[in-house]
Amino acid sequence: MKRIVGLLAALLMVAAAPAQAQTELTFYYPIAVGGPLTKVIDGYARDFEKENPGIKVNPVYAGNYDDARIRALAALKAGQSAPLSVLYSIDIYELIEQDVIVAWDDVATSAEDKAWLKAFYPALMMNGTYKGKVYGIPFQRSTIVLYWNKDAFKAAGLDPEKPPANWNEMTQMAAKLVQKDAAGNVTRWGVMVPSTGYPYWMFQAFARQNGQDLMNRDGNRTNYAHPDVIGALDYWVSLGRKHKVMPEGTIEWGTLRQAFTEGKTAMMWHTTGNLTAVKTTAKFPFGVAMLPASKQRGSPTGGGNFYLFKKTTPAERKAALAFVKWLTAPERAADWSMATGYVATRADAYETLKLKAYAKEFPQAVVARDQFQYATPELSTFQTGRVRKALDDAIQAALTGQKTPAAALKAAQAEAERLLKPYR
Amino acid sequence: MKHVYGWLLLTPAAILLIGFTHYPAAATLLDSFFSTGTAVRPSRFVGLDNYAALAEDPVFWQVLGNNFWFALGTIPTAIAIAIVMAIWVNDRLPARALVRMAYFTPTVLPMIAVANLWLYFYTPQIGLLDKLGALLFDAPSHNWLGDPDLVLPATMVMVVWKEAGFFMIFYLAALQSLPPELEEAAKIEGASRWYYFRRVTFPLLMPTTLFVLVNATINSFKLVDHLFILTKGGPDNASSLLLYYIYQVAFSFFDTTYAATLTVVLLVLLAALAIVQFLLIERRVHYR
Numbered sequence: 001m002k003r004i005v006g007l008l009a010a011l012l013m014v015a016a017a018p019a020q021a022q023t024e025l026t027f028y029y030p031i032a033v034g035g036p037l038t039k040v041i042d043g044y045a046r047d048f049e050k051e052n053p054g055i056k057v058n059p060v061y062a063g064n065y066d067d068a069r070i071r072a073l074a075a076l077k078a079g080q081s082a083p084l085s086v087l088y089s090i091d092i093y094e095l096i097e098q099d100v101i102v103a104w105d106d107v108a109t110s111a112e113d114k115a116w117l118k119a120f121y122p123a124l125m126m127n128g129t130y131k132g133k134v135y136g137i138p139f140q141r142s143t144i145v146l147y148w149n150k151d152a153f154k155a156a157g158l159d160p161e162k163p164p165a166n167w168n169e170m171t172q173m174a175a176k177l178v179q180k181d182a183a184g185n186v187t188r189w190g191v192m193v194p195s196t197g198y199p200y201w202m203f204q205a206f207a208r209q210n211g212q213d214l215m216n217r218d219g220n221r222t223n224y225a226h227p228d229v230i231g232a233l234d235y236w237v238s239l240g241r242k243h244k245v246m247p248e249g250t251i252e253w254g255t256l257r258q259a260f261t262e263g264k265t266a267m268m269w270h271t272t273g274n275l276t277a278v279k280t281t282a283k284f285p286f287g288v289a290m291l292p293a294s295k296q297r298g299s300p301t302g303g304g305n306f307y308l309f310k311k312t313t314p315a316e317r318k319a320a321l322a323f324v325k326w327l328t329a330p331e332r333a334a335d336w337s338m339a340t341g342y343v344a345t346r347a348d349a350y351e352t353l354k355l356k357a358y359a360k361e362f363p364q365a366v367v368a369r370d371q372f373q374y375a376t377p378e379l380s381t382f383q384t385g386r387v388r389k390a391l392d393d394a395i396q397a398a399l400t401g402q403k404t405p406a407a408a409l410k411a412a413q414a415e416a417e418r419l420l421k422p423y424r
Numbered sequence: 425m426k427h428v429y430g431w432l433l434l435t436p437a438a439i440l441l442i443g444f445t446h447y448p449a450a451a452t453l454l455d456s457f458f459s460t461g462t463a464v465r466p467s468r469f470v471g472l473d474n475y476a477a478l479a480e481d482p483v484f485w486q487v488l489g490n491n492f493w494f495a496l497g498t499i500p501t502a503i504a505i506a507i508v509m510a511i512w513v514n515d516r517l518p519a520r521a522l523v524r525m526a527y528f529t530p531t532v533l534p535m536i537a538v539a540n541l542w543l544y545f546y547t548p549q550i551g552l553l554d555k556l557g558a559l560l561f562d563a564p565s566h567n568w569l570g571d572p573d574l575v576l577p578a579t580m581v582m583v584v585w586k587e588a589g590f591f592m593i594f595y596l597a598a599l600q601s602l603p604p605e606l607e608e609a610a611k612i613e614g615a616s617r618w619y620y621f622r623r624v625t626f627p628l629l630m631p632t633t634l635f636v637l638v639n640a641t642i643n644s645f646k647l648v649d650h651l652f653i654l655t656k657g658g659p660d661n662a663s664s665l666l667l668y669y670i671y672q673v674a675f676s677f678f679d680t681t682y683a684a685t686l687t688v689v690l691l692v693l694l695a696a697l698a699i700v701q702f703l704l705i706e707r708r709v710h711y712r
Contacts, residue, residue: 070675094678185564187549196570196658247548249570250659255547264549385677393483396659400572 023319026058028075029086029140030068030304032273040339048326055319065091065304076100076311083316084324086139086304089127090380090388093219096130097382101307103133107317116325119346121369126217126377128305136305137324138345140336142273143368143375144205144299146292150285152177152188152266163267163289167209167235170267170292174245177266190245191267192260193236197253199395200379200388201302202269205291206232208298208376214391219381220423224391225413228295233405235294237398249400257281271302272368275341279362288364290371297374303342334358343368381416382423390415449691455684467681474685484686486661487669490576494665495644497580498587503636505588507629510595511621524596531590539653542582543569546654569655572662579650579663587643591636598632599625634705641697645690666690 031037038061045057062068065088072085087095095101108117120138128136150160156176164170174190181187193202200214207214210232215222223229239246260268261281269291270278278286291299306324308317326332330348334355337344344350350359350369359366381387394408403411456474461467478484513524530538545552546568557563568578602625610620648668651657657664657672664672667690674683 066676098678183562183564185558185562196656247565247567247570249567249572251567251570252543252547254653255543255550258547258550262550383677385672386679389672389676392658393660400570400659400662402572402660 022054022056023315024056024058025084025316025319025323026060026080026082027084027086027306027320028060028062028068028072028082030062030065030088032064032271032303037340040336044327044332044336048323051326052322055322057323068304069094072309073098073100076309083309083312084320085307085309087307089136089138089141089301089303089305090378090384091307092128092130092135092305093380093382094384095307096135100310101135102310102312102317103135104137104308104321105133107308107321113321113325116328119348120328121343121345121347121372123301123372123375123377124343124345127301127380136307137328139304139306139324139328140273140340140342141301141303141305141345142271142342143301143371144202144269144291145272145275145367145371146267146269146289147260147278148267148287148289149260149263149265149282150287152263152284156266160285161287163287164292166293171239171243171245174239174267175243178245186247188263189247189265190243191239191269192246192251192256192265193239193269194253194256195250195396195399198302199250200391201300203233203236203391203395204300204376204379205269205298206236206294208300208374209291209294209296210235211295213376214379215381219384220420222381222387222391222413222416222420224394224416225410230406230409232294233395233398233409236395237405240399241401250396272341272343273303275364276339277341279341279364286364288367290367290374297371299371299375300378301372301375302378337365341365343372381420383419386419387416390419452684452687452691455681456688458681460679460681474682477682478685478689483661483664483669487657487664487666490662490664491645491666493576494580494583495641497577498583498644499637499640501580502584502587502591502640503633505584506591506636507595507626509588509592510599511625513592514596514599527589527592529589530586531593533586535586535647535649536653538582538586539650542650543654546578569663570659572659575655575659575663579654582650583644583647587640591640594632594636595629598629602628634701637705638698638701641701642694645694 029041038059041059041061045059048057049055060071060082062071068085069087069091072082072087075082104117108114117134124138124141125134128134128138146163148163153160153173156173156179158173158176164173170191177188177190178186179188195202204214207229210228212223212226212228212232214224214229240248256265256268256270257274257278259265260270261278261283263284272288275288290297306328308320312320327336328345330344330346330352331354333344333346333349334352336342337349337355338358344355349355350366355365379388379391390412391409394403394412397403398405398408457469457471458467459465459470459473509527513520513527517523533541544550548554548565548567548570551568553568554563554565558565566574569575606624606628607620610624615623645665645667648665648671651663651665651668655663657668661669666686670683670686670690673679673686
């Protein structure tokens with residue numbers, strides 16, 4: 001018996017010895033779109049380990065964006081090592097205020113590293129930069145696009161290759177696309193814009209199209225009550241209340257994709273992150289277009305960035321940098337974009353052979369990239385949870401008819417003012 | 425010496441109770457008198473400021489009201505359905521075990537799974553509810569979870585469905601312990617079934633009802649898992665409950681001390697309810 005124990009102990013020591021020489025890299029990441037993405041991420045980790053034998057990567061799936069942030073921060077507080085995490089791009093101010101992250105500039109010091117920091121689309125860096133330093137490396141990034149059902153367009157007598165270019169066209173086309181049964185009940189709506197989960201995000205698109213951004217670049221002022229912002233919410237509400245081309249009340253983010261693929265709505269606004277899932281489930285030809293314009297086109301960016309935590313050893317920082325650089329290289333960025341529908345984060349990824357071939361056969365994949373020139377950063381301020389929720393509540397109150405858009409947005413602006421004053 | 429032995433026996437339970445119940449409760453109370461600290465502005469003593477903010481927080485009052493309606497809507501319904509189901513499956517009927525199991529099934533499912541199921545029941549147009557309504561009654565589509573007037577009742581129906589089977593088990597056990605002579609005597613006396621239930625069965629079930637009532641009340645404040653899947657508290661907080669709001673304040677707003685303040689309110693509320701239930705209702709409970 002003793003001998004067996006001794007043998008086991010020896011074995012354990014042998015097993016433990018190389019593990020000590022390795023740098024372990026645990027990172028949390030969220031998933032907010034459909035598809036078997038944990039497998040994809042695990043696959044990347046294994047591939048990276050093969051090429052970098054000194055580093056062991058443990059990807060930990062951590063639910064949605066809120067869950068991931070909570071888990072990462074809880075792990076930090078509990079003293080566990082999670083040197084790296086994919087968290088919401090808009091958590092940046094919160095993470096800075098809690099003093100838990102470091103800027104990538106402090107780690108990426110070589111000339112090559114600096115070039116790497118500059119390789120991403122500027123639109124995607126806006127949510128990751130604070131006072132000139134890069135804190136968030138774009139990874140699973142998305143933007144809102146318009147999906148349309150070409151069969152429904154054809155059946156309604158519309159040109160199936162021509163999506164609406166502006167708000168007026170969208171309203172008129174949607175009116176033609178509404179389908180009713182004999183009893184007068186709607187069987188297919190014209191357009192749906194989701195208003196649970198991330199209502200502020202959809203609203204940013206409306207506001208931007210109407211010429212307004214909802215916050216300033218320092219994250220300490222909001223612009224919820226501008227007349228054009230109120231006008232944007234008026235338009236959103238009117239789609240349901242006045243034009244009857246969208247269901248009244250709020251529309252569930254999570255089930256909207258099914259509503260579209262089941263043909264219950266002819267158009268939807270949704271994240272590009274759902275593109276691959278729609279492609280595999282839709283039984284009809286569908287198109288993807290930039291969102292329609294009012295005064296201009298516009299869509300916020302969204303999604304998750306890589307953050308580097310402060311409580312890390314130099315070895316961990318080095319390993320984290322190596323891994324993130326590897327994961328965001330053009331080839332991988334292209335691969336990730338094809339697996340998910342998320343945008344490839346850098347221009348040279350779209351120059352890779354596989355993404356070029358993919359875009360040729362499936363042109364929907366590059367719409368998000370083309371829309372970047374009209375992009376605006378996702379709503380993010382200090383006290384971001386509360387400031388955002390004030391807007392979410394206002395939007396939902398207006399959509400459900402409990403408040404007028406003007407009253408709802410003015411109340412939200414007053415609340416945001418109160419919260420942000422100490423940060424000026 | 426005897427004392428020492430007694431205390432030693434109590435120690436493991438006491439450590440767990442103090443470590444995981446009493447100490448956190450006391451720490452929560454203490455936290456509620458401080459401001460939330462950040463790296464820039466450290467936490468400081470603010471007295472009752474958090475409570476003053478709470479009194480002026482419209483969302484707090486809304487979720488408290490929601491919770492009141494939620495409790496009122498779910499508890500009596502779940503108890504009534506549980507009693508009816510228990511009496512029904514206590515009788516001799518074909519495939520009794522199967523029926524009992526069927527009633528109990530929702531209890532076994534995790535709340536998250538239940539919410540995911542019901543999310544698709546409630547989805548407009550493609551959901552089960554709307555499809556059935558359209559098929560049977562030509563009913564128009566309802567936006568069950570997107571309408572502030574419908575969303576709270578919709579979640580209540582789901583919770584009743586989930587809870588009633590669990591309470592049924594307790595009633596079933598209680599019914600089986602009732603002496604059969606009572607029913608025979610009532611039959612000889614010519615009492616109707618309803619009269620027998622009202623004057624004999626129901627009073628004898630009172631201890632079970634008290635137990636179930638306490639559990640149901642606690643659950644109506646404790647069960648918020650479904651909100652994460654179904655509505656996230658929306659639209660405009662119409663379906664949010666107190667505990668879910670606490671979660672939002674603590675983990676989405678990172679305002680830990682305000683969350684502590686809300687938690688103190690929840691604790692006081694539950695303690696008060698427990699005292700009322702045990703002191704007032706216990707007097708009317710018949711023990712054999």
